[in-house]
Amino acid sequence: xxxxxxxxxxxxxxxxxxxxxxxxxxxxxxxxxxxxxxxxxxxxxxxxxxxxxxxxxxxxxxxxxxxxxxxxxxxxxxxxxxxxxxxxxxxxxxxxxxxxxxxxxxxxxxxxxxxxxxxxxxxxxxxxxxxxxxxxxxxxxxxxxxxxxxxxxxxxxxxxxxxxxxxxxxxxxxxxxxxxxxxxxxxxxxxxxxxxxxxxxxxxxxxxxxxxxxxxxxxxxxxxxxxxxxxx
Numbered sequence: 327x328x329x330x331x332x333x334x335x336x337x338x339x340x341x342x343x344x345x346x347x348x349x350x351x352x353x354x355x356x357x358x359x360x361x362x363x364x365x366x367x368x369x370x371x372x373x374x375x376x377x378x379x380x381x382x383x384x385x386x387x388x389x390x391x392x393x394x395x396x397x398x399x400x401x402x403x404x405x406x407x408x409x410x411x412x413x414x415x416x417x418x419x420x421x422x423x424x425x426x427x428x429x430x431x432x433x434x435x436x437x438x439x440x441x442x443x444x445x446x447x448x449x450x451x452x453x454x455x456x457x458x459x460x461x462x463x464x465x466x467x468x469x470x471x472x473x474x475x476x477x478x479x480x481x482x483x484x485x486x487x488x489x490x491x492x493x494x495x496x497x498x499x500x501x502x503x504x505x506x507x508x509x510x511x512x513x514x515x516x517x518x519x520x521x522x523x524x525x526x527x528x529x530x531x532x533x534x535x536x537x538x539x540x541x542x543x544x545x546x547x548x549x550x551x552x553x554x555x556x557x558x
Contacts, residue, residue, distance in 0.1 A: 372480040380463040405446045408439045444499040447534045451496045454541040
């Protein structure tokens, strides 16, 4: 049984400006957004019908959620700064020249980009689970039990959502079973180190962005539903 909550979580308590605007996404991300938003909307509806939606929170809980979101957005900001270094060859060369003074070279600079991308993917993936669980009541709040919680709380829509969560990709990055070989990101499933996927950097970035779209879509949808008194 979850602890009794104290105050209603109003729409203004949530810092929506922290969540990425869907209009800022590219075409492929917008198409993904349009595909997953109805699924997430249906998921929240099923959760509410099953009595699983929490409607009130302590002030500190709201503050902590916003702090975690702020942390995620700072990682995203740093990631985007690194991404845009590669906007032109001249810009990339100037960056390497500057940071070489501190010991970086072409190889370490490129690897840093993949490192931050991996961290961003893991943070996006885990925050999606945390944000969804945060808005539920009378469930197991452990992220490690997320699949089981969704299966028991919203079985009808969970089967639609589960394939969108790139769990195998996330696990490879989170468990450190990945490498850069021949300018490709190689993903391994376990310690046998048999590759299950080899991604060009551009494809790697698309996969990272997908999970970013997923969490941003969820948070924007929650904000929208708050205004419609869904959480009451």
